[in-house]
Amino acid sequence: MPRNDQDQIGADGLDRGDFTFWDVAQPEEAVKAALDLYGPNAVTAAAHCALTARFDGRDRDYRFWSEVFTKLNDGKTPGTQLAS
Template sequence: MLKSSNKLSVASAMRQKMTRTNAAIEAAKSKHGDKASLSAAWCAFAARCEGREDDYRFWLNVFKGLAGRQDNREVPVTSQTNADGKL
């Protein structure tokens, strides 16, 4: 069971993550206008192809926010890689 201080740390980390994602959503809208979701999708695609799973999940969540997805669950990590660590 999590201690009270650990619960606060987790909640704080979640708020920081949402703030960072929301800031990226606003920046993408500002810079790319109606193509913002396409830009975020390409960033997610590039990160995934390069094996940068944390960046992939971040950009996928930005894309989901831009695309108006109501499903805000964390994107799961898959471990399907080949011998050199790439998908």
């Protein structure tokens, strides 16, 4: 496919690494998506994402998914919820 120079419009800011997905991602939207996709396992899915990001050294991802986890966990700190 031939190159279209218009594909590059506004891309100069992206090349610097200043703008990432996490600049526009909203934890509240991720909470809704996780609940829709994983149902009652949404908290576990968010925890998995947070831990994977942490072990991969992706600090911004870790903070994002930790916030999603906290919102799904009713704002309770991990380990403070009693088993039913």
